[in-house]
Amino acid sequence: MDGMNSLTLPASPLVQPAYVLPPARFVRAKGWPWTHLLRMRNDPLALMRDGAKHGADVVQLDFGFTPAFVLYSPDAVHRALVPGDAVWKGTRGAKLMRRVLGPGLLTTEGVAWKARRKRAQPRFRSEALKSMPGIVQRHSDQLVERWLADPAHAGVGVDAMAGFSRLALAVVCDVLFGVDPGEDAAVVHQALEQVLSGFLRLMTSPIEGLDQWPLPASRRHRAAVAALDAVVARLIVRRRAAGPLEGDLLADWIVAADAGEMSVEDLHAEVVTMLLAGHETTANAMTFTLALLGSHPAELAAVQAGLDVGDTGPLDRAFAEGLRLYPPAWVMARATSEPLDLGPVTAPAGAFLFIPIAAIQRDPRWWRDADAFVPGRFLDLDPASKAAYMPFGLGPRKCIGEHFARAEARIALATVLRQFDVQAVVPAANPSITLRPLGAVPVRLTPRASAGGQPGRCAHKWAPTS
Ligand code: HEM
Numbered sequence: 040m041d042g043m044n045s046l047t048l049p050a051s052p053l054v055q056p057a058y059v060l061p062p063a064r065f066v067r068a069k070g071w072p073w074t075h076l077l078r079m080r081n082d083p084l085a086l087m088r089d090g091a092k093h094g095a096d097v098v099q100l101d102f103g104f105t106p107a108f109v110l111y112s113p114d115a116v117h118r119a120l121v122p123g124d125a126v127w128k129g130t131r132g133a134k135l136m137r138r139v140l141g142p143g144l145l146t147t148e149g150v151a152w153k154a155r156r157k158r159a160q161p162r163f164r165s166e167a168l169k170s171m172p173g174i175v176q177r178h179s180d181q182l183v184e185r186w187l188a189d190p191a192h193a194g195v196g197v198d199a200m201a202g203f204s205r206l207a208l209a210v211v212c213d214v215l216f217g218v219d220p221g222e223d224a225a226v227v228h229q230a231l232e233q234v235l236s237g238f239l240r241l242m243t244s245p246i247e248g249l250d251q252w253p254l255p256a257s258r259r260h261r262a263a264v265a266a267l268d269a270v271v272a273r274l275i276v277r278r279r280a281a282g283p284l285e286g287d288l289l290a291d292w293i294v295a296a297d298a299g300e301m302s303v304e305d306l307h308a309e310v311v312t313m314l315l316a317g318h319e320t321t322a323n324a325m326t327f328t329l330a331l332l333g334s335h336p337a338e339l340a341a342v343q344a345g346l347d348v349g350d351t352g353p354l355d356r357a358f359a360e361g362l363r364l365y366p367p368a369w370v371m372a373r374a375t376s377e378p379l380d381l382g383p384v385t386a387p388a389g390a391f392l393f394i395p396i397a398a399i400q401r402d403p404r405w406w407r408d409a410d411a412f413v414p415g416r417f418l419d420l421d422p423a424s425k426a427a428y429m430p431f432g433l434g435p436r437k438c439i440g441e442h443f444a445r446a447e448a449r450i451a452l453a454t455v456l457r458q459f460d461v462q463a464v465v466p467a468a469n470p471s472i473t474l475r476p477l478g479a480v481p482v483r484l485t486p487r488a489s490a491g492g493q494p495g496r497c498a499h500k501w502a503p504t505s
């Protein structure tokens with residue numbers, strides 16, 4: 040293959056190479072057959088991060104019979120995602136996801152996807168989201184009240200992940216569906232937990248379609264998918280009963296289904312897709328950002344000082360930096376439908392492509408002080424870093440909810456931070472379909488009196504820091 044270079048980095052910085060090698064633009068990662076597929080099963084984040092150590096633009100992994108390429112340079116990512124017509128969501132993970140979500144906006148292709156995007160897009164325009172700030176504010180005030188009522192808030196701390204998950208689900212249901220999830224919120228959280236915890240094993244199993252087998256883990260997975268579908272059915276019934284079918288996305292879909300423009304299966308797929316894609320990612324991002332601020336007193340003080348004078352700039356930059364260090368959609372995957380020129384190498388048709396946003400956004404080639412929490416870098420991002428920043432994806436399949444998520448996080452975090460000083464330890468990152476905190480995320484809250492502290496930097500590895 041042209042441009043191929045199988046050199047790896049010297050094992051120790053003490054070993055000086057006799058001459059300086061040009062950067063290896065394409066590397067075939069070494070390992071026993073199937074090694075990388077196994078590692079994808081056990082430690083996918085480390086697999087993707089270690090590939091970045093080659094300093095290459097594209098790294099080929101051994102995934103058994105299917106050629107698999109990991110794209111580390113913004114140029115290679117751009118070539119794959121921006122034209123977008125030589126790739127599709129045809130990996131095993133994507134097929135498994137389609138069996139969870141059904142044929143909705145996230146999982147369909149071509150004309151079917153275009154029609155879905157066109158139908159949903161108007162509800163994400165700023166005019167359509169005019170009532171959103173009031174709704175998010177109301178849910179954020181309720182969150183703060185619940186936290187204040189919890190005696191743990193000044194002691195061991197409240198669980199930020201649980202609080203933000205509940206808030207984000209309520210916001211999606213309220214803004215996009217015009218209903219309150221009520222007790223179904225707990226059903227959604229439990230089912231999602233089950234799907235996410237088993238997903239990697241099902242996806243990397245040697246047997247494709249293991250989720251359809253009569254095995255205990257597969258049964259639990261299918262039961263969780265069925266529970267989600269039952270919630271969707273109840274939400275639709277509740278929305279029909281709530282009043283005229285106008286003014287929100289769920290109403291649009293129900294009207295289209297009643298008119299025969301959408302099947303019942305499509306309606307369910309759209310609702311469950313938005314329900315899950317629209318809340319878990321945002322909850323993860325808010326949680327990591329709050330934990331980062333809770334462990335960086337000077338950055339916290341800067342955010343609070345901004346909020347005191349009505350400037351959300353420092354908060355927006357802290358959220359952007361949280362998304363850089365812990366991107367909730369941490370890896371995107373595609374399959375090639377035709378040969379695709381990635382720059383240093385051409386991927387054949389039928390290859391898998393991985394775009395590890397989490398590794399690209401910490402690659403020292405594009406980021407100074409890559410592992411440190413430095414929100415100020417977003418005041419003046421240089422072009423190389425800008426190209427390497429993609430928490431909401433790239434190209435035609437870019438996230439439809441980017442502005443929704445940013446607006447929600449701004450209001451919810453501002454509500455918490457205006458009122459409290461926070462102390463937290465950044466949790467370990469747990470990779471599944473999304474990158475989420477491992478376990479509960481205790482955050483200690485004290486009514487604001489003495490924000491401040493010494494500026495300091497610490498490296499945010501993928502493990503807990505103190
Ligand atoms: C911080 C929060 C969020 C992050 C980091 C995020 C990230 C992403 C990324 C990276 C993609 C592209 C996936 C790919 O190309 O494979 C995506 C797609 C998508 N996101 Fe988000 N997202 C967030 C919030 C939201 C919200 C709030 C909603 C809806 C309310 C949403 C709905 C969707 C949908 C439906 C897609 C599929 C779009 C399509 O294929 O046309 N996301 N998201």
